[in-house]
Amino acid sequence: MKGRVSRGRDVVVIGGGISGLATSALLAAVGYTVTLLEKQAEVGGRAGSWSEAGFRFDAGPSWYLMPEVIDHYFALLGTSADEQLDLVKLDPGYRVLSEGFEEPVDVPAQRRQVVELFERLESGAGARLERYLDSAAETYTMATRRFLYSTFESFGPLLTPDVLARVPRLIRLLLEPLHSYARRHVSDPRLQQILEYPAVFLGTSPFAAPSMYHLMSHLDLDDGVLYPQGGFTELVGAIERLAVEAGVTIRTDAEVLGIETTRAASKRRPAAVRGVRYRDRNGREVSLAADVVVSAADLHHTETRLLPRELQTFPKRYWAHSTAGPSALLLYLGVRGELPQLRHHTLLFTKDWEENFRAIFGRTTFIPTPASMYVCKPSATDPGVAPEGHENVFVLVPIPADPSLGGSGGERIERVANAVIGQLSEWAGIPDLAERIVLRRSYGPADFERDYHSWKGTSLGPAHTLRQSAFFRAGNASKKVQGLYYAGGSTIPGIGIPMCLISAELVLKRLRRDTSTGPLTEPVRPVVVRDGA
Incomplete structure (x- = not known):
């Protein structure tokens, strides 16, 4: 019997930022019929672009970190970052100007040179940095293998020998702030700030971020910093192209006004997605049917504005105690x-x-x-x-x-x-x-x-404090509405372009009931239904 690809159920994705585009492309690639609705005139969201008088600016994100995560996402769609982007490694990776010091500090692109820099600025700091970066690399590997790609729908897959053997150390890294952890390794204030500043990428401070996040130093001091020629708009454009090629319908100037639901038989989830209601570019209100809705919009807005109170998983009282x-x-x-x-x-x-x-x-x-x-x-x-x-x-x-x-x-x-x-x-x-x-x-x-519709006008999303990291962070599926999922920086795994790409993958995992903790096999494959089945 000849196989055919099942187009699956109809999906509406709310929001055309990086996570919305990435989710749309993945779901279309495996056979869903996907419509993406974006409030603005162009897609990109916080990773969009602004041009004027011959200048072109990336609207927000501008650090290309975790390149293997971005490349993995492209590989899921049968391509690669090298095929889609012209990447350049920056050397130095960045310059630091510290108040009270006249000379700038240029941070090189290679680990060996970074170690030499630390040693030059503080005797003994080079060897201590080596140990710090070894720990950062190990922690990063553990995070990508067991935590970043997990939906935390089940904790069973986390109970592996490698995780259990590291539990005492993981607890220490979770309980000690990044600030004090970094300062146990270096005393020069410039070096302390180089090790602590990545907390800002996580939407928090080094005084509140768990020292687990010293793994961030592996990204810029070990891996180095890349730049896609043309800017981050090239990354957005590449994912948009792949989404359209996979069959995604993108509608801009389309602001979603509400998520429409119907009563469900399930006691666990009293309602099920029926579609969305949105305002089109002509000001008309339009209802669009869907079996699955993925909101890649701000989670606070999604929950408190697009759903009635009785169907909110994260109501106002949740946000009152969030950072x-x-x-x-x-x-x-x-x-x-x-x-x-x-x-x-x-x-x-x-x-x-x-x-x-x-x-x-x-x-x-x-x-x-x-x-x-x-x-x-x-x-x-x-x-x-x-x-x-x-x-x-x-x-x-x-x-x-x-x-x-x-x-x-x-x-x-x-x-x-x-x-x-x-x-x-x-x-x-x-x-x-x-x-x-x-x-x-x-x-x-x-x-x-x-x-x-950013909660409190935040530029990033909920901060990565201990209470808002890993399985403590807002999950990516509604507990009240069947068929409603979340993507983007407000939900797991968190803030930043690589995390948003992973969040798209986590939506697909939810739909597949995949509780594995690692990345999906490359490339993703459509569901095939045999004729006569």
Whole structure:
């Protein structure tokens, strides 16, 4: 008998950010009929792009880390990162400007050179870094093998000899903050900050992040930092192409207003997905039937706005006891002339590190001054992102998750932006920076809330504190509505482009009732139904 591919059930994916696109492509590749609905005029979400006057900016993500995770995702779809992207390794990986130190610290691309750098700045720190990175690599391997690719639907697959043998160490790494763990290895404040700053990638502070996350140092100090020529919009574009090739229908300017359900016979889940209701680009309300709905939108918005109270797995009381990651002031600057003082990635760290994070995450929050910040100058590597004779400069300043701080064009945000430009000018030694800016755009917490329905205006999602990591983080399936699943930074495994790609894979695992803890076999295969079966 001849085999045929089953198109399976109808799926609606809410949100066309990286996780929504990735989920759509995977589900279509295995036989589902998928429609993706995106609120904005273009897909990409926080990983989108903005262009003006010959400049092209990545709207948000700009660190290409965990390359093997990204390559695995492409391999699931029968291709590779090398086929889809033109990747360049940055050397140095990034520059650090620390308050109180005149000379910048350039972090090389190779581990051996990083060890030499640490030893040069602090006697004995090189050998201690070797041990730190060995531990980071081991922890990272354990995480990818047993935790990152798990839906935690069942804990049985986690009870393996390699996990059980490491339980005492895992407990210590979970209970000790990254801050104190890093400072047991180095005492030079610049080196401490190099080991602690990755906590910001996780939407938290090194004083709250479990030391389990020292694994992040394996990514930038062992593996190095890559950049896709053309920017992260190339990654988004590649996944969008693969989704369309797999048969996904993408509808933009389509804001979902509600998830429609019907009564279910199951006592465990009283309702089942029936479809979604959305507003199209002409302002008309449209109902779209579906057997499965995957929300890759902000989880707080999905639960508290798109579902009635009785069907919310994560109602308002859940969020009242949750910790949001920081928001951000983003600056997109077009600058005349060259800026040799900045590398592709440059980090500015304040001397009072703890006070800086207390301002963002403390009981009473405020915008720190001076502020630690991240600066990206992609034109150092990619001439196509700025007109000839100009530089493309993206600035990210972590600030409290508070929409009342305002957004683009608001008096408060613009005042802070002026101060940030002044600080960057002084610390980097660019005295005429402000005068050379020919294009400027700001973006703040209110913008994140408006454009992405972001909880508290956070730029990332729920912080990776102990209570919001691994199996403590919000799961990816509704406990009240059959057929409703979640993807993206709000759910497992967490924040960042690689995590969002894994979250797409976890949706497929849920649908297959796959409780394994490792990545899926490459490539994914459609379900085949035999004629006459």
